[in-house]
Amino acid sequence: MATILLQAAGGLVGGVLGGPLGAVIGRAAGALAGASLDASLFGGTRRSEGPRLGNSRIMEADEGTGIAKVYGTARVAGQVIWTTRFEEVATTERRGGKGGGPRIETTTYSYYGNVAVGLCEGPIAGIRRVWADGEELDLTETVHRVYRGDETQEADPLIEARQGAGNAPAYRGLAYIVFERLPLERWGNRLPQISCEILRPVGRLETDLRAITIIPGASEHGLDPLPVRERLGAGEDRVVNRNVLYAASDWTASLDELGALSPSLERAALVVSWFGDDLRAGRCDLRPGVEIVQRDETEAWRAGSVDRAGAHLVSSIDGGPAFGGTPSDQGVLRAIADLKARGLTVTYYPFILMDVPPGNG
Structure with a gap:
């Protein structure tokens, strides 16, 4: 104008x-x-910036603090043993500028931390759960490495890359965990207080174990290493075979822990259950069972060429299934492949569960 x-x-x-x-x-x-x-008046570019950090803020790190020793399973608070300056990432969003109006540029800043947290005297079998400021971390969403604290462990590659070849300590004898590019926004752009659930078996039982039977054999997708999602509604779903935050599936979490606790394991018997419906042998049908008749899932359940519609619906107690369902065939095949990839000899172990009505026989 x-x-x-x-x-x-x-x-x-x-x-x-x-x-x-x-x-x-x-x-x-x-x-x-x-x-x-x-x-x-009407054009040009207007720029705004979000808050920026002036310095890095780290969790507790006390020189001379005693090193804990764990027997069995225990939750241990960690101490920072190495860290770097926070990595700052600027993100600029541009909008407007059309029709003669002003263009607005908004720059926000995200921060990422690299940190090594000392835990306890080694060697340990492994770490199960990790908490940050008291809230359990989803370890599948973080880049982390666990060092068991033996006398042969090598320096972490990130620490060595930052400190220079030959200048990075291996912290032998100390169990510790390293987080790489940990997003800090949820903790107010500071390093949170880290604590870990430590696994350290006492005695020789776990380390001398050579063979194991894997139960229960009644869980529709419980033996599947791959996550299986159930769609509950518009934009809502859940992973039916994941009840932990430290692995992609319950199977993977269990087998990782088993391997850590029992490194001498050689054989595994994999139990897979079908259902009998009558105590009279001549009238008993053996069929795979399901917990519910219909489920909208990413991996369709199927066992022995039978789908959900043709399977035995297990009885219920107080509104819930009295048994877990028969493991899906595809999940069983993937479980066997995973066991073999871990160096174990696998025995397929068919099992019969009797789900009979009252007064039968």
Whole structure:
């Protein structure tokens, strides 16, 4: 608008003072002035920035603190033994600028921390759960490495990359965990207080174990290493075979822990249950069973060429299933493949569960 008005005014003044040539010059000068005024009023770029950190804030790190020793399973608070300056990542969002309006640029800052947290005297079998400021961490969403604290462990590659080859301590004899690029926004852009559930078997039972039977054999997707999702409604779902935050599935969490506690394990018997429905042998049918007749799931349940519609529906107690269902065939095949990949000899162990009505027989 200012461009039009000043262009007309410039032409009028220029015509009065300089005739036709003055009018041309006046219109050009007015147009330039108007464009500049429009840009300052309606156009240009407005910039805003989110809060930035002035310095890194770390969790507790006390020199000379005693090193804990764990027997069995215990939750242990950690101490920072190494860290770096926070990594700052700037993200700029641009919007507007069309139709002559101003363009708005908003820059926000995210922070990531690299930290090594000392835990206890080693060697340990492993770590189960991890808490940050008292809230359990989903370890599948973080880059982390656990060091068991034996006398042969090597330096962490991140620490060595930052400190230089040959300058990074291996912390032998100390169990510790390293987090790489841990997002800090949820903790107010500071390193949270880390505590871990430590596994350290006492005695020789676990370490001398050579063979194991894997139960229960009644869980529709419980033996599947892959997560299976059930769609509950619009935009809502759940993973039916994941009840932990330290592995992608319950199977993976259990087998990882088993391998850590029993490194000498050689054989595994995998129990898979079908259901009998009558105590009289001549009338008893053996069929795979399910907990519910219909479920909208990413991996359709199927056992022995039978789908949900044709399977035995297990009895219920207090509104819930009295048994877990028969493991899905595809999940069983993946479980066997996973056991073999872990170096174990696998025995398939068919099992019969009797689900009979009252008064039968």
